[in-house]
Amino acid sequence: xxxxxxxxxxxxxxxxxxxxxxxxxxFIPGTAITGDPDIFYVFNSLSEFQTACGTHGPDGSLSxxxxxxxxxxxxxxxxxxxxxxxxxxxEVQSAQKAKVEITHTDSDTQGKVSDIxxxxxxxxxxxxxxxxxxxNTGTAYYLDVYLDRTTLIESKRLITYQSEEELIEINQKLxxxxxxAEFEKIDIDVLITDxxxxxxxxxxxxxxxxxxxxxxxxxxxxxxQIYNQLTDKILYSPKFITSGGYTDENPTVSTPIADAMKELxxxxxxxxxxIDLPISTLKEDQQETARLLAYQQTSNTQDxxxxxxCAPWVYMQVGNNQLWMPxxxxxxxxxxxxxxxxxxxxxxxxxxxxxVIPNVIRTQFEIGSDLSEQWQxxxxxxxxxxxxxxxxxxxxxxxxxxxxxxxxxxxENAFSESSAxxxxxxxxxxxxxxxxxxxxxxxxxxxxxxxxxxxxxLLDAMSTxxxxxxxxxxxxxxxDEPRKLKVRLDVxxxxxxxxxEIFLNISYGSVEVGTTGGEA
Numbered sequence: 001x002x003x004x005x006x007x008x009x010x011x012x013x014x015x016x017x018x019x020x021x022x023x024x025x026x027f028i029p030g031t032a033i034t035g036d037p038d039i040f041y042v043f044n045s046l047s048e049f050q051t052a053c054g055t056h057g058p059d060g061s062l063s064x065x066x067x068x069x070x071x072x073x074x075x076x077x078x079x080x081x082x083x084x085x086x087x088x089x090x091e092v093q094s095a096q097k098a099k100v101e102i103t104h105t106d107s108d109t110q111g112k113v114s115d116i117x118x119x120x121x122x123x124x125x126x127x128x129x130x131x132x133x134x135x136n137t138g139t140a141y142y143l144d145v146y147l148d149r150t151t152l153i154e155s156k157r158l159i160t161y162q163s164e165e166e167l168i169e170i171n172q173k174l175x176x177x178x179x180x181a182e183f184e185k186i187d188i189d190v191l192i193t194d195x196x197x198x199x200x201x202x203x204x205x206x207x208x209x210x211x212x213x214x215x216x217x218x219x220x221x222x223x224x225q226i227y228n229q230l231t232d233k234i235l236y237s238p239k240f241i242t243s244g245g246y247t248d249e250n251p252t253v254s255t256p257i258a259d260a261m262k263e264l265x266x267x268x269x270x271x272x273x274x275i276d277l278p279i280s281t282l283k284e285d286q287q288e289t290a291r292l293l294a295y296q297q298t299s300n301t302q303d304x305x306x307x308x309x310c311a312p313w314v315y316m317q318v319g320n321n322q323l324w325m326p327x328x329x330x331x332x333x334x335x336x337x338x339x340x341x342x343x344x345x346x347x348x349x350x351x352x353x354x355x356v357i358p359n360v361i362r363t364q365f366e367i368g369s370d371l372s373e374q375w376q377x378x379x380x381x382x383x384x385x386x387x388x389x390x391x392x393x394x395x396x397x398x399x400x401x402x403x404x405x406x407x408x409x410x411x412e413n414a415f416s417e418s419s420a421x422x423x424x425x426x427x428x429x430x431x432x433x434x435x436x437x438x439x440x441x442x443x444x445x446x447x448x449x450x451x452x453x454x455x456x457x458l459l460d461a462m463s464t465x466x467x468x469x470x471x472x473x474x475x476x477x478x479x480d481e482p483r484k485l486k487v488r489l490d491v492x493x494x495x496x497x498x499x500x501e502i503f504l505n506i507s508y509g510s511v512e513v514g515t516t517g518g519e520a
Contacts, residue, residue, distance in 0.1 A: 023076065023239060024075050024076065024239055024240070024335070024339060024345045025042070025075075025076050025077065025078050025237055025238045025239055025240070026070050026075050026076070026077050026078070026238065026239070026240045026242060026332060027077075027078045027079075027080075027230065027236075027238035027240065027241050027242060027271075028063070028066055028067050028070065028077055028078070028079050028080075028242050028244045029079075029080045029082060029222075029223055029226045029242075029243065029244045029246075030057075030061060030062070030063025030064075030066065030067070030079070030080075030081070030082065030219070030244035030245070030246070031057065031058050031061045031063050031081065031082055031083070031213060031214055031216065031219060032053035032054055032057060032058070032063060032064065032079075032081045032124065033053070033054040033056065033057065033058055033124040033125045033126040033213060034052075034053055034054050034120070034121075034122050034123075034124045034126035034127070034185075035052050035053035035054070035079075035081040035083075035122055035124075036052075036081070036121075036122055037080075037081045037082065037083035037084060037094070037095075037122065037123075040078055040080050040230075040235075040236060041053070041077075041078070041079045041080070041081070042076070042077075042078055042079075043067070043071060043076065043077045043078075043079060044071075044076045045071060046068055046071045046072055049067055049068065049071060049077070049079065053067075053079070053081060054124075054126050058124070058125065058213035058214075058216070059213070060216045061213075061216055062244070062245035062323070062325065062326075063244055063245070065318045065319065065321065065323055065325070066242075066244050066245050066325070066326075066329055067079055067244075068318075068319060069318050069319070069325075069329060069332075069333070070329070070332050070336065072319070073332065073333050073335075073336025073337065073340070074336045074339055074340040075240075075332060075335065075336045075339065078236060078237075078238050080226050080229075081122075082214065082219050082222050082223075082226065083095040083122065083123050083124065083214050084214070084222070085214065085215075085218040085221075085222065086222075086225075094123050094214070095122070095123030095124045095211075095212060095213050095214040096123055096124075096210060096211060096212035097120050097121075097122070097123045097124075097127060097210070097211060098119070098120040098125075098126075098127025098128050098130065098208035098209055098210050098211030099117060099118060099119040099120065099127075099208055099209070099210060100117075100118050100132060100206050100207065100208045100209065101114040101115075101116070101117045101118075101191070102114070102115055102116050102117075102118065102132070102134065102200065102201060102203060102206065103115065103201065104199040104200070104201045113192070113197075113199075114191045114192075115190070115191060115192050115198055115199060115200055115201070116178060116188055116189065116190055116191060116200070117188070117189040117191060118132050118186050118187070118188055118189075118208065119186065119187045119188075119189070119208075120185065120186060120187075120208055120211055121183075121184070121185055121186055121187055123211065123214075124211055124212070124213050124214075125211045125212065125213050126211065127208050127210075127211035128207075128208065128209060128211040129147055129148050130145060130146065130147060130185065130186070130207070130208045131145075131146045131149050131205040131206055131207045131208065132144070132145060132146075132186075132203060132205070132206045132208070133146065133203060133204050133205055133206070134200060134201070134202050134203050135202060136202050138163070139160055139161065139162075139163070140157050140158075140159065140160045140161070141157070141158040141159050141161075141174060141177075141200070142155060142156065142157050142158065143155070143156055143158055143181070143183075145183065145185055145186055146205055149205050149207075153185060154183050154184060154185060154186075156181060156183065158174060158177040158178065158181065159173040159174055159177050161173060168195045168196055169195075171195040171196075171198045171199070171200070172195040174198070174200050175190055175192075175193060175195060175198055178190050219246055220246050220247070220248070220249065220257060221256075223243055223246060223256075223257045223260065224256045224257060224259070224260035227241070227260040227261060227263070227264045228260070228264075230264055230268075231264065231267050231268060233268060233270065237270075237429075238271050239271050239272065239345065239425070239429075240271065240272055240274055240332065240335075240345075241261050241264055241265060241271055241272065241273040241274065242273075242274050242276075242328050242329075242332075243257050243258075243261065243275070243276060243326075243328075245276070245325070245326045245329070247276050247277065247278040247279070247326070248278065249278070251277065251278065251281075251289050251292055252288075252289065252292065255292060255293060258273075258275045258293050258307075261273035261275060261307065262275075262293070262295065262305035262307050263305070265305045265306045265307060266303050266304065266305040269303065269306075269425075269428065270425055270428055270429050270432075271306065271425065272306045272307065272308065272418075272421065272422060272425065273305065273306065273307040273308075274307075274308060274309070274310075274327075274328035274331060274332070275293055275307050275308070275309045275328070275402070276309065276313075276326040276327055276328050277289050277290065277309065277311055277327075279312075279313045279324065279326075279364065281311075281312075283312070283365045283371075286311050286312070286375070286383060287374065287375055287380075287381065287383060290309055290311075290381050290382075290383050290402065291380075291381045291404075293307065293309065293381075293402055294402045294403070294404040295307070295402060295403060295404065296403070296404050296405075296406060297403065297413060297415070298406070304403065304415065305402075306401065306415070306421050306425065307401060307402045308331075308384060308400065308401045308402060308418050309327070309383055309384065309402060310327035310328065310330065310331050310383065310384040310385070310386055310396060310398075311327055311375075311383050311384075311385065311386065312327065312363050312364035312365055312367075312386060313325065313326055313327060313363070313364045314326075314327065314329075314330045314357065314360055314362075314363050314364070314386060314394070315360070315361045315362045315363070315364075316329075316330070316333075316357075316359050316360055316361060317359040317361065318359070322361060324364075327386055330357045330360070330386055330396070331349065331384075331396060333357055333358055333359070334349045334354075334355055334356070334357055334396060335349060337356075337358055338354060344426075344465065344467075345422060345426075346419055346422035346423045346425070346426045346467060347419060347465060347467060348399045348418070348419040348496050349396055349399070349418070349419075350384065350395070350396045350397060350398055350399040350418075350496075351395055351396075351397065352389060352392075352393070352395055355395040355396040355397070356393045356394070356395050357386065357393075357394045357395065357396065360393075360394040363386055363387070363388070363394065366387070366388065367385045367386070367387035367397075368387075371385065372387060372397050372398075375398065376397070376398050376400060376498070378405075378498075379405055380404070381402060381404045382398060382400030382401070382416075383398070383400075384396050384397065384398030384399070384400055384418075385397045385398055399417055399418050399419055399496050399498075400416060400417065400418060401415060401416055401417065401418055401421050403415050403416045412495075414493050414495075417495065417496055419467065419496055420467075420493045420495065420496075423462065423467045423468070423493060424491075424493070426458070426462075427455075427458065427459070427462075427489070427491060430454075430455065430458050431455060431489065434450070434451055434454045434455060435451070437450075438450060438451060438485065443477065443482060443483065443484070443485050447485055448475040448477075448485065448487065451473075451485070451487055452473045452487075455473060455489065456471075456473065459471045459491065466494055467493065467494055468491060468492065468493060468494060469492040469493065469494050470492050471489065471490060471491045471492065472488075472489075472490040473487065473488070473489055473490075474487070474488040474490075475487060475488075476488050
């Protein structure tokens with residue numbers, strides 16, 4: 001869609017093309033025991049994820065728990081399975097595929113001859129739990145695929161035949177059928193194409209072996225390449241970008257993962273990066289490390305990223321397990337909890353009112369008022385602390401992005417607040433969605449009315465929620481450009497409260513005034 005352009009005012013980032021819709025999709029890259037590594041999956045439920053990628057994760061990976069937790073919280077997921085150690089070259093070392101060869105004994109040599117090879121489709125340890133049955137009923141051949149030797153997950157009739165058919169005819173039918181058969185979980189290679197030498201043996205639950213997951217140590221280097229594949233807004237519509245629990249190894253030296261996440265949000269202009277610092281980052285080094293990830297807006301027309309970070313890591317109850325999870329996961333649990341109760345993803349996710357994180361056992365370290373004020377200091381890069389307030393619930397104690405304001409001008413900027421930034425992202429996504437629907441329609445008054453009504457519905461709701469103070473929608477089309485509908489949208493955002501001042505006047509005792517008025 002090349003003919004829709006949206007621009008925002010001087011506190012905004014310029015809007016580029018997008019075919020996204022108002023939603024809450026979370027992008028999560030990571031590893032899995034199976035699943036097609038060449039596509040981006042879209043999951044709306046845990047069962048969809050388990051069907052495609054297995055019911056548990058590889059050893060040493062948080063990917064399964066991260067995706068399952070976000071889906072269970074009610075947020076849809078775009079998932080990319082990493083199974084290669086380099087997606088930019090033709091020769092790649094992928095997760096190894098489990099396989100088995102079905103053989104028969106040669107009548108002349110008495111040696112074993114392999115007729116077909118059956119290989120798990122995508123690589124990983126999932127294949128080690130598969131087994132194959134080949135059945136000959138006397139009138140038909142069937143191939144069955146079992147999981148854990150008990151659950152039949154695929155079954156296909158390969159051929160039917162008549163009892164009077166010659167064996168060589170039956171073998172040729174089998175060869176043809178096996179060469180074209182399509183299964184969801186396995187691939188079949190026919191190793192003998194001469195029907196006179198082919199002989200398919202019956203087997204019962206013959207196991208596949210040799211499946212191996214990708215080494216977890218190879219994953220972080222892959223992430224920047226993955227984000228580069230997500231720039232097409234017609235195909236993909238993430239609102240939140242995560243690294244799935246993987247972090248830059250030494251962010252004081254280089255930050256390729258965080259940089260790629262920020263660059264994706266800068267290019268797309270319709271999503272937020274949730275950047276995690278390594279779990280090994282010391283308490284006293286957190287803000288200096290976050291400062292390396294900050295960005296600035298030095299001109300009114302400059303595209304800037306959208307990113308925020310919380311800290312520290314959180315020990316949580318995730319399903320049946322207790323695990324250390326990254327701060328981005330904790331933030332998404334708050335978002336999911338709010339959305340499940342009818343809230344919006346762009347309203348503030350901070351404090352006791354709307355920032356409580358469910359299922360927290362403890363944090364990596366405790367944060368007090370001194371550190372929380374330091375992390376949220378005006379004019380500095382801000383980390384959103386995950387802390388326990390007065391011995392009660394753990395909350396996100398901050399509503400800040402990684403935008404660092406210019407100390408010289410100290411100019412107010414809407415994009416220093418997470419809620420304001422996400423509000424504009426939501427408006428931008430909705431405006432583009434409506435604009436796409438209006439393409440190739442008559443540029444008449446009805447087109448502008450349609451745009452105005454659709455946008456007003458969203459903006460009125462935002463006004464009711466308090467995130468928008470007021471707005472104006474104006475048709476600025478001209479006769480000089482009859483094929484262009486130009487609309488100006490003025491939106492005034494509501495800032496969130498950061499500091500509260502209370503003046504408490506105290507009096508003590510009583511004052512009696514005499515009847516003459518001059519004596520007390």
